[in-house]
Amino acid sequence: MATMTLRGIDEKTAEALKQRAQQEGTSVNAVTLRLIRESLGLDKKKRVVTYSDLGHLAGTWSKEDAAEFERNTAVFEKVDEELWK
Template sequence: MANLSIRGLDDRSLAELKKRAVKEDASVNALVLRLIEQGLGRRPSKPALRRHADLDELSGSWGKSDAAAFERATAAFSEVDAKLWK
């Protein structure tokens, strides 16, 4: 395997590479190798992970029939078994 030195890399680019390497839990070297392989078309790029802290995307996605079906399917969970609470 060959070694390669990159000259002329600006501080901002290096900082972004380091930040991305930390985010991906990888070394800067491993990240740069992967980016080169992706750029050369030798490795498919990974889809970006989408992390959500909320359920906004699901809001309003059910129609009335979906809500009714859910209510019917979960109705038994609302029933209290009195014998279990004595």
């Protein structure tokens, strides 16, 4: 396996590589190698999906948390008969 030095990386690119590495939980070196291999067609590009919903919270409540939520939102289940006359 060869060792190479890459010179002339501008600050914007270096920062983008650092951010990507942090997002992926890996090193800048690993991100750079993967991006080079993908751009050369040596590796298939991995699909990275970023969600902005609350799906990561699904299933994380304890039984106690769920019971507390039910108690605190029970009032919303009551129908005010006066409003429906």
